Every structure is written in C-alpha cells, then in structure tokens.
Amino acid sequence: MRSQALLDELQWRGLLYQHTDEVAGLLASGQTSGYIGFDPTAPSLHIGSLLQIMLLVRLQQAGHRPVALVGGGTGLIGDPSGKASERPLADAAHVDLNAAKIRRQLERFLDFSRANGARVVNNAEWLSELKAVDFMRDVGKHFTLNYMMQKDSVQGRLEGGISYTEFSYMLLQAYDFLELRRRYDVRLQLGGSDQWGNITAGMELIRRTTGLDAHAITSPLVTSSSGAKFGKTEAGAVWLDPTLTSPYQFYQFWINVDDRDVGRYLRYFTVLPREEIEALDGATAEHPEKREAQIALARNVTRAVHGDALGAVEEATGALFGGSVLGISQVAFEILRNEIPHVTIERGEPITVSRIIDAFSGPGNLFESKKDAKRSIQQGGFYLNQERVAPDQSAVDDSLLLHGRFLLVRKGARNYGLVEVAR
RNA sequence: GGUGGGGUGGCCGAGUGGCUAAUGGCAGCAGACUGUAAAUCUGCCGGGUUAACGCCCUACGAAGGUUCGAAUCCUUCCCCCACCA
Numbered sequence: 001m002r003s004q005a006l007l008d009e010l011q012w013r014g015l016l017y018q019h020t021d022e023v024a025g026l027l028a029s030g031q032t033s034g035y036i037g038f039d040p041t042a043p044s045l046h047i048g049s050l051l052q053i054m055l056l057v058r059l060q061q062a063g064h065r066p067v068a069l070v071g072g073g074t075g076l077i078g079d080p081s082g083k084a085s086e087r088p089l090a091d092a093a094h095v096d097l098n099a100a101k102i103r104r105q106l107e108r109f110l111d112f113s114r115a116n117g118a119r120v121v122n123n124a125e126w127l128s129e130l131k132a133v134d135f136m137r138d139v140g141k142h143f144t145l146n147y148m149m150q151k152d153s154v155q156g157r158l159e160g161g162i163s164y165t166e167f168s169y170m171l172l173q174a175y176d177f178l179e180l181r182r183r184y185d186v187r188l189q190l191g192g193s194d195q196w197g198n199i200t201a202g203m204e205l206i207r208r209t210t211g212l213d214a215h216a217i218t219s220p221l222v223t224s225s226s227g228a229k230f231g232k233t234e235a236g237a238v239w240l241d242p243t244l245t246s247p248y249q250f251y252q253f254w255i256n257v258d259d260r261d262v263g264r265y266l267r268y269f270t271v272l273p274r275e276e277i278e279a280l281d282g283a284t285a286e287h288p289e290k291r292e293a294q295i296a297l298a299r300n301v302t303r304a305v306h307g308d309a310l311g312a313v314e315e316a317t318g319a320l321f322g323g324s325v326l327g328i329s330q331v332a333f334e335i336l337r338n339e340i341p342h343v344t345i346e347r348g349e350p351i352t353v354s355r356i357i358d359a360f361s362g363p364g365n366l367f368e369s370k371k372d373a374k375r376s377i378q379q380g381g382f383y384l385n386q387e388r389v390a391p392d393q394s395a396v397d398d399s400l401l402l403h404g405r406f407l408l409v410r411k412g413a414r415n416y417g418l419v420e421v422a423r
Numbered sequence: 424g425g426u427g428g429g430g431u432g433g434c435c436g437a438g439u440g441g442c443u444a445a446u447g448g449c450a451g452c453a454g455a456c457u458g459u460a461a462a463u464c465u466g467c468c469g470g471g472u473u474a475a476c477g478c479c480c481u482a483c484g485a486a487g488g489u490u491c492g493a494a495u496c497c498u499u500c501c502c503c504c505a506c507c508a
Binding site: 226252256258259260262287288289290291317320368369370371372375376379382391392411412413414 | 452457458460466468470471472474
C-alpha cells in the first residue's frame with residue numbers, strides 16, 4: 001500500500017507519463033531498487049535533470065532504494081534520444097571529470113544511511129571492460145535491426161542521419177539495465193519520456209537473457225507555457241553547479257516562473273505536501289501579484305540545491321526588489337557582492353558612466369558588448385541606484401555612493417550589477 | 424565508388440557577381456503597461472571606434488583561385504541527404 005502511495009503521488013504530481021502494467025505489483029511486493037541514468041557530457045547537471053533527481057528522492061521516500069547511474073561509459077557514445085543531429089564525441093578525460101562532479105551533485109539529494117540507502121554507480125565500471133565481440137554476441141544478438149529502427153530516437157534521425165555509434169547507444173543502455181539487474185537487483189528504471197525506448201530495450205534484454213522481470217516508469221517532458229524550452233534562459237542552461245549558475249541567478253529563475261506554470265513546477269520540483277501546494281494554487285489565483293507560489297518554489301528548490309546560500313540570496317533579492325536603495329544595509333551589499341556581477345574601482349579614480357560600462361561589458365556579463373551597453377542607455381534601460389541614466393550623462397557624482405562606496409547598477413527591469421570603491 | 428541535391432547569423436529560412444552586416448519568422452534585449460508574470464504596442468538586435476554622421480574589423484562548411492568587386496563564379500577538401508553500384 002506504501003507502493004500504491006508512490007504511484008498515486010506521482011500521478012497527482014503529474015509525473016507519470018508512461019509505465020509498465022506490472023509496476024504497481026512490483027512496488028507493492030516490498031522494497032525494490034530503481035535507477036535513473038545521468039549523462040556526464042557537461043560538468044554539471046541542470047534543472048532538467050533535477051526532475052529526475054526528484055524522482056529518485058520520491059522513490060526513496062516511498063521506502064525503495066534509489067540508484068543513480070552516472071553514464072561515464074555511455075557518455076562516450078552519446079544518446080540520440082531527443083537530439084536532432086549527430087553530436088561530436090566527448091573526450092574521455094572530460095567525461096571522467098564530469099562524472100565525478102555529477103556524482104557529488106547527486107549525492108547531496110540522496111540518503112545513503114538508511115536501510116534503503118542510495119547507491120551511485122558509474123557504468124564505465126562495466127562498459128569499459130566490454131569486448132566488442134562479446135558485446136555483439138551477448139547483447140547484439142538479442143535485437144533485430146527492425147526492432148531498433150522502430151525506436152523514436154532512431155526514427156527521428158533517419159532523415160538527418162545517424163551514425164552507427166549513436167544508433168547503438170540503446171544497446172549500451174539496455175546492457176546497463178541488465179548489469180544493474182544482475183549486480184544490485186535493480187528491477188525498475190525511471191527516466192524522462194524520451195527514455196522509454198531505451199528503457200524498454202533494457203527490459204527486453206533482461207527478459208531474454210535472464211528471464212527475470214524488469215519495469216519502467218517515465219515522467220513527462222517539462223514544458224513552459226511560453227513555448228520556450230524549459231530550463232533555458234538567455235544565458236543558457238540553468239545549472240546546479242553554483243559556479244556555472246550562481247545561487248542568485250538560480251533563485252531568480254524560479255521567482256520568474258510564469259503564473260501558468262508555477263503550480264506544476266511546485267509539484268514537479270519540490271517535496272511540499274499536497275495541501276500546501278493546493279493552498280499556493282489558490283494564492284496565485286486570488287492575488288497573483290504577491291507571487292507567493294513563485295517565492296515558495298524558488299525558496300524550496302534553491303534550498304534543496306544550494307542549501308545555506310538561500311539566506312544570502314533572499315537577502316540580496318530583498319535589497320534589489322524590496323524598495324528604496326537607501327534602505328539597503330551595508331551587510332546586504334556585502335552579500336550582494338557575491339551574488340551579482342561586481343567590480344571594484346580604486347578610490348580616487350573618477351567614476352564615469354563609460355568606466356562602469358567598460359567594467360560590465362563582455363560575453364556573459366551584464367552587457368554582451370559595449371555596443372550593447374550604449375544601446376541600453378540610448379533606450380533608457382540603464383540605471384544607477386535605480387535612477388535612469390540619460391544618454392548624455394558621463395560623470396557620476398561621488399555623493400551617489402551608498403555607504404560611501406557602493407553603486408547599484410541596473411540594466412532593464414531586473415538585471416543588476418554592483419560597483420564598489422575600494423577602501 | 425558514381426550521379427544528383429544541400430551546408431547562410433542562437434534556431435528556422437530567403438538570397439545566385441556590386442544596391443548585402445546579408446529579406447522574413449522564431450528566440451533575445453530595451454521602453455510603455457505591470458506583479459521581477461502574461462498579453463499587447465514601439466524600438467533594437469555581429470564587434471570595435473565616434474557626441475553624432477561615419478570609419479574600420481569579422482561573418483554565409485574549410486582552404487585556395489577568378490574579378491575592380493564574391494554568400495553568390497572556378498578548384499580541392501570536409502560533412503549531410505537521395506538514388507545507383
């Protein structure tokens with residue numbers, strides 16, 4: 001019944017896309033193990049993978065053992081699922097390095113101590129040992145070309161081309177499932193809906209080679225109401241690694257979620273209980289301008305991913321979006337310094353608009369280029385201490401400095417930077 | 424291996440010798456309206472420099488060449504697609 005609770009829970013949260021018929025029986029039969037694979041082609045997981053991580057968390061909460069598989073082996077091949085075109089091969093050194101980083105990210109979400117303690121494994125462990133001839137005989141023989149060609153991941157690529165390497169990917173993932181079934185009695189694989197084909201290939205392989213049972217659950221693709229790809233911002237993906245996406249930017253991503261999406265995201269990405277989420281749904285419907293649901297979402301997810309950094313982030317957010325600049329305390333500025341783009345100017349050096357622009361221009365900075373900055377000023381989108389800067393303004397009066405040394409820079413509605421005069 | 428078609432800015436996609444930093448759409452940015460939302464309207468949307476007009480640099484798979492001038496023509500190479508072998 002505990003198991004039915006898991007399926008009900010996933011169902012209510014909108015996380016159940018497809019599953020095998022017997023999965024309810026499996027979950028009902030007692031503690032079992034389920035796994036999800038994570039791709040180490042990037043040095044960090046992003047919020048797309050966060051949904052998968054949360055699936056493992058929910059699995060563990062329901063009393064089962066979560067197994068996170070880092071694809072140190074499969075990452076060298078490349079999963080064609082959901083990809084429109086062939087990707088360049090990743091090099092082994094990077095994949096190794098990434099796998100180690102991703103392992104650490106996964107570890108902070110899972111509990112390793114309990115009876116149903118989590119496990120993190122790397123498929124390089126067995127895939128790198130695999131001999132081509134053995135693989136063809138032991139794995140390849142169980143799949144017909146016809147079966148493989150029918151998979152969506154392959155179908156989608158017939159027009160644009162797919163290499164034998166990526167075409168074979170599903171067999172490696174199938175083999176992973178088999179290995180996990182043998183080694184750790186893992187009977188369930190979870191994943192995004194695009195993984196269904198790979199997962200069922202694994203079930204197929206397990207049945208044919210061992211006769212044992214295997215099961216699958218997939219979650220829907222996360223969408224956004226605006227039609228934009230979920231998890232992408234103008235700056236690129238939203239990463240879990242604080243050096244790639246600062247905790248402040250991370251929090252801002254969630255705070256800015258569309259009213260139409262926030263209820264869904266609360267269900268997907270937090271472990272908040274049903275009543276609480278439903279109350280937030282009501283809050284959004286009644287006084288959306290208070291953004292209570294967004295705040296709850298941002299707070300919970302940021303805490304889960306960045307832990308203690310949440311306090312500083314909220315302090316910084318309050319300072320920037322809370323009210324007058326004069327009310328920002330010295331302490332808040334010191335926090336802000338670490339959360340938003342920040343430059344230091346020598347004391348005595350004259351502060352000018354162009355000096356500030358230079359400091360904040362560059363790829364990935366507040367302004368992409370100096371041209372971009374000039375444009376912004378021309379269009380009236382550049383502010384110092386929340387005061388719009390006129391196109392012909394060049395000097396900045398020292399008296400504007402807050403606490404004698406801080407100057408708040410803003411581009412447009414919500415992009416901030418901080419100038420600090422060295423003491 | 425052969426024949427034919429194709430590779431254009433973040434994406435899609437026009438453009439077949441000068442009027443092309445390159446039509447259009449999407450995405451993005453700024454302003455107005457707001458709630459750090461959505462929708463809508465307006466403007467912007469390779470980079471450097473300039474108060475500005477402008478000037479310069481880089482760019483149409485890669486490298487060469489023809490030409491006063493090339494995304495557009497020629498050569499070689501790489502990649503993709505279709506058919507044939």
